[in-house]
Amino acid sequence: MSAQGATGRRVVVTGLGAISCLGSGVPAFWQGLTSGGGAPRPVTDPDARMANRLMYLVPAADLPDGPERHAHVELAAGPRMAIAAAHEAVADAGLDDAQCERLSVVLGVEMGNAGRHEARRAAEHGAPIRRAVGRWSPMTVTSAAVSAAIGATGGSTSVGNACAASGYAAAIAADMIRAGETDMVLTGGAEGPTRVGMGVFNRIGAADPVACRPFDTDRQGTLFGDGAAMLVLESAEHAEARGATVYAELSAAAFSCDAHHPTAPDPGGTQAVRGMRRALADAGLRPDDVGGVVPHGTGTPLNDVVESEALREVFGELCDELPLFSLKAMIGHTAGVAGAFGVLTAR
Template sequence: MITGLGTVSCFGRGIETLWAGMNAAASTPVEVTDPHANMTYRKLYAVPADTVAAQPATVGELPVGDAVRFALDAARQALTDAGLADRDPARTAVVVGSGFGDWRLHEHWRTEGFPTFGGWAPTFSVAAAVGAQLPALGANISISNACAAGGYALSLAADLIRTGQADVVLAGGVETYHRTSMGCFNRLVAVDPERCRPFDADRKGTIFGEGAAMLVVESANHAAERRARRYARLAGVGWSCDGFHLTAPEPEGTQIARAMDEALTAAGIAPDRVGCVVPHATGTILNDVIEARALRRVLGASTETTPLYSLKALTGHTGGGAGAFAAVAAILTLEHQLVPPNPPLGAQDPECPVWLPARAVPLRSPAILVNAYGFGGNNVSLVLTSP
């Protein structure tokens, strides 16, 4: 069961702010001011300045940056939302997905000078730092299989509960601005000069976004014993790997279709009972076309009547946090029984024959399919249903 939610996004703090932004269906990336970002395209869906306090600067002896601070803020929101002020730290775990962790901190050191704390600071310290601060003394796991990491974090959280390793898991994903990924995507010619516009005929690539999304996951029995409010049930998970190319998706979409099929089978949900899909949909030309084809293969005739909600068109591509953000968007859609409007397209790509409603539509069935894919062919699909 999902019993608590917390977010830090380009709209600010909290799920109410995110939901309002989703319904407004409008956002604008900003130009980064980093003087060392020597690249053509520098737009970012940034977390507004001063949204999250610039503390802590360290956790124990470890210097930490915005990735830790964003994830910690979102985790505390989720715990408060779940009413878990009183819990057993030894039975609480943390799983955080991130493509780069606190890499921005390391970039800053390389241009501004290394600190004099006299130790070594790992890049992927987010889960451990969050666990130390909460505290959560169960497993503290950082996952870094690219842009699928946040989705994998949720599925691993469920495994920790099923195997008895934890009663409560804080799971999600985080990403912050850094030059490395922005520069790489510039060199891959995979950045849109205007905005992130998945499935648009004129899309040129993606634009990154910052933020953190954290969810409280616990067993149905544990939630019932403490009479917790239940947002949703994580009903099915499917993993696969293309094993095709370092960055390009497998052209037929065979393995992403397999992940969707396995998640739906695990959830016991027939394709025509999917009420909404939150696709991976990054805005890159190949990915959107291949995902659209795979959705048609999985959903069949119901593809035309199943609404898609394109979250990245609002928040940008939040990297390792994307799967967790998509799950939060799905849960808010379940909670309100409403699929928010998609940001308007110039013209939809005819090679992506999916339904992207420009106005809010009622959720016809309380089951939502969420997709997250990453470089290297890492794929995960989740099915979230009403509790």
């Protein structure tokens, strides 16, 4: 699949919202990036019993207080941050209640409401199983909670394909606009801290003991970060008609999957190269038209090598001068919202 940039309606970015370890709001995000980024610190969860407890955490003062519930579902930190960032994005886009009602919502979320499940399990440890049976709640509540909070009735979709989720969500949102299905989409993602995410990377030995250090010769893995990033996308014609401020154009996107291994990329980087070249072709651009790259850059030894070689294959000698911004060194690996943070930063 690809979001066709060479045909169909142009898609532009008109609203932004963000919460990260750098603080709450897009101004705090930019200020934090230009000041050198954040630093990991130990999680305070007493049940996170693992060797490496480091994470790029949203400061406690910047965590939204509520809403605590969506319908009958209790909301963990991730969905609550998603709602706060969504409110910022639609306000930044200048959307009134009637325009918000027409919005579609497409979010990329990996862990969703897992934090709430983990808290319940910790509180009910040792209790009879029957106590938890009637208290089940869905993991993928984030998109629905955001739609309800901003009054969006244009359709709600959640994409959950790991750390590529919100990148896919942005491309799907662009496809919807280009196909004429809608004029505006709120897209992005959100993730809160979870023991399962940290635990998995501890178990496979992929958690760096110092920091997330993409492309560093001493890198030993990645470290997670939490937060939310939201973007309002709309057709260029619609944005112009309502006098909206345009930040950037989302000119194309492309998908690929090497299916090489559940946790390791194809050492040859064939599909990464294919995805980049297809996106450039759909946008009608040449490699020398690109002014900068925000790579995936996890800091894991194998991924960074493969990504470096794929970039060299696509951009050749241009790599010697092409700016490359390693976002995860600033805010950690934000899992399902990593793609949205990349788009927001690149704009």
